[in-house]
Amino acid sequence: MKSKSRKAHIVGVGESIYTKWGGIQDKTQFQLTAETIATALTDAGIAVAEADGLTSFSNDANDAPLMAVTLGLKQLRYSAMVWGGGGGGSAGSVAQACAAVESGQAEVVVAYRGLCQGQGRRFGRFGAGRIHGNFVHPYGLFAPAQMLALLVQRYFHETGGDPDSLVEIALNGRANANRNPRAVMRDRELTREQYFASRWIAEPLRLFDCCLETDGAAAVVVTTAERAADLDADSVEVAAAVHGSGPGWGSGPLGSHNMPDEDYATSNSKLLAQDLFNRADMTPSDINVAQFYDHFSGLVLMALEDYGFCGRGEAPDFVKSGAIRADGSLPINTSGGQLSEAYVHGMNLVIEGVRQLRGVSTTQIADAQTCLVTGGLGVSPTSALILTR
Amino acid sequence: MSQRHEPVIYPETRFYWDGAKLGKLMLQRCAPCDAPYFPPRPFCPNCGSRDVSAFQATGRGTLHSYVINQLPAPGYEPPFTVAVVALEEGPRMMSNIVDCPPDPAALQLDMPLEVTFEQRGETTVPQFRPATGSAA
Numbered sequence: 258m259k260s261k262s263r264k265a266h267i268v269g270v271g272e273s274i275y276t277k278w279g280g281i282q283d284k285t286q287f288q289l290t291a292e293t294i295a296t297a298l299t300d301a302g303i304a305v306a307e308a309d310g311l312t313s314f315s316n317d318a319n320d321a322p323l324m325a326v327t328l329g330l331k332q333l334r335y336s337a338m339v340w341g342g343g344g345g346g347s348a349g350s351v352a353q354a355c356a357a358v359e360s361g362q363a364e365v366v367v368a369y370r371g372l373c374q375g376q377g378r379r380f381g382r383f384g385a386g387r388i389h390g391n392f393v394h395p396y397g398l399f400a401p402a403q404m405l406a407l408l409v410q411r412y413f414h415e416t417g418g419d420p421d422s423l424v425e426i427a428l429n430g431r432a433n434a435n436r437n438p439r440a441v442m443r444d445r446e447l448t449r450e451q452y453f454a455s456r457w458i459a460e461p462l463r464l465f466d467c468c469l470e471t472d473g474a475a476a477v478v479v480t481t482a483e484r485a486a487d488l489d490a491d492s493v494e495v496a497a498a499v500h501g502s503g504p505g506w507g508s509g510p511l512g513s514h515n516m517p518d519e520d521y522a523t524s525n526s527k528l529l530a531q532d533l534f535n536r537a538d539m540t541p542s543d544i545n546v547a548q549f550y551d552h553f554s555g556l557v558l559m560a561l562e563d564y565g566f567c568g569r570g571e572a573p574d575f576v577k578s579g580a581i582r583a584d585g586s587l588p589i590n591t592s593g594g595q596l597s598e599a600y601v602h603g604m605n606l607v608i609e610g611v612r613q614l615r616g617v618s619t620t621q622i623a624d625a626q627t628c629l630v631t632g633g634l635g636v637s638p639t640s641a642l643i644l645t646r
Numbered sequence: 647m648s649q650r651h652e653p654v655i656y657p658e659t660r661f662y663w664d665g666a667k668l669g670k671l672m673l674q675r676c677a678p679c680d681a682p683y684f685p686p687r688p689f690c691p692n693c694g695s696r697d698v699s700a701f702q703a704t705g706r707g708t709l710h711s712y713v714i715n716q717l718p719a720p721g722y723e724p725p726f727t728v729a730v731v732a733l734e735e736g737p738r739m740m741s742n743i744v745d746c747p748p749d750p751a752a753l754q755l756d757m758p759l760e761v762t763f764e765q766r767g768e769t770t771v772p773q774f775r776p777a778t779g780s781a782a
Contacts, residue, residue: 389685391653391654391655391656391659392684392685392686392739392740393740394653395650395651395652395653395766395771396728396741396742397650397651397715397719397720397722397726397728397742398715398719398728398740399717399719400717403713403715403717403728406713407711407712407713407728407730408711410711410712410713410755411710411711411730411755414755414756456716457714457716458716459713459714459715460713460714505691508685508691512685513684513685513737513738513739513740514710514711514730514738514739514740515683515685515691515738521710
């Protein structure tokens with residue numbers, strides 16, 4: 258049992274401006290990310306040079322050893338990155354930061370992500386080198402939307418659910434983004450008619466079922482309860498943070514789809530969710546607000562079931578009931594999420610979770626005491642955390 | 647239009663592509679588990695055993711899921727169908743659905759499929775089409 262005095266807390270958050278793809282040209286992605294890490298440490302009231310750990314995920318190009326030099330860190334005690342290429346490690350990078358401070362390997366760890374897609378290779382684009390990819394890309398399958406649409410297609414077939422229910426996830430994200438001045442889509446309203454008139458990206462996913470592609474950076478600062486108590490910052494406890502995968506998902510949607518039959522049309526979160534709630538000593542009914550990784554709306558639908566907010570096949574009716582709206586029983590993606598705020602591989606979702614518990618969200622849920630945040634869904638590994646206060 | 651991608655063949659996967667050249671769809675089976683698996687590799691994904699052997703699959707399967715691809719892809723003319731095929735032996739694999747229009751009306755999930763083979767440069771690539779009952 259870890260000492261309560263070392264229990265991990267998030268004490269600072271930092272965000273760059275968010276723009277559409279290619280909108281940031283006056284500085285490099287690396288510089289933008291470094292500045293955002295400094296912003297997060299400043300928010301925590303910690304001198305930048307005092308940070309002693311750096312974590313990230315999904316083959317982050319913003320190299321931690323170089324980042325330590327750029328930021329002038331006095332000593333680097335921890336640097337790590339969660340495997341996997343699909344954004345699955347966003348909450349996982351925070352889990353690593355928590356593990357580092359709770360085990361005493363480091364005191365102040367920053368989990369970060371920076372992505373300026375106009376400056377480099379498009380994220381999610383096909384890359385050679387994976388042996389198992391040779392059983393996928395010869396069939397003309399290269400993009401995450403198509404790979405994950407295969408799960409969504411099967412989900413609706415197995416459950417008999419209504420594919421039109423996906424509109425509710427898109428409309429919820431946009432309505433929340435319209436209240437959020439940082440959101441790339443802050444000024445763009447979305448109607449039901451516009452949604453249904455939009456083109457198929459990969460049926461049953463339409464244009465508005467797919468996340469934005471944006472430029473931006475986001476970072477959170479993790480330290481111990483003891484250190485947090487000495488700071489002026491409004492800190493939030495990380496009740497639990499986990500990353501991992503069910504069996505077979507390494508050859509899952511980005512491969513040959515050989516996950517177990519009973520786990521096929523899911524978000525690869527069932528085992529992870531059990532671990533998460535057990536470690537937090539909570540159940541789904543304890544969650545006040547949630548931020549689901551919304552790369553594709555259909556995966557959010559499955560995750561609502563996998564995390565236990567509704568039963569198998571019930572998510573379409575759950576979202577149609579208005580439950581995920583700001584005034585519903587489980588408000589989700591209150592910043593607009595990746596469909597409508599920005600696509601910073603889920604680090605912006607972690608920050609929105611912190612804002613909810615600090616009481617400063619632009620779609621604030623009254624008396625929010627707990628927030629679930631997930632990492633990329635339907636990939637391996639995926640990840641999640643629960644924030645509390 | 648550029649050519650369709652040819653797979654890179656590794657020592658661990660050569661048997662599969664050699665089989666395809668002979669018109670055979672190859673799988674592997676773990677002896678301790680007595681369970682077939684895909685994609686090719688010399689460890690059982692269920693138990694980690696290396697006591698595995700290759701065998702010829704029936705070439706029959708069903709349409710587990712599909713997506714009508716609207717994106718450009720080397721050598722392909724969108725729209726075209728990318729599918730997950732559930733093989734009769736259990737494992738799933740990716741394929742295109744050939745001899746069938748890329749139209750939801752023609753693509754019913756769980757419909758029967760059979761293997762066919764596409765010559766692509768030096769490689770032979772397994773593909774699937776709606777079952778005619780003539781597969782090996």
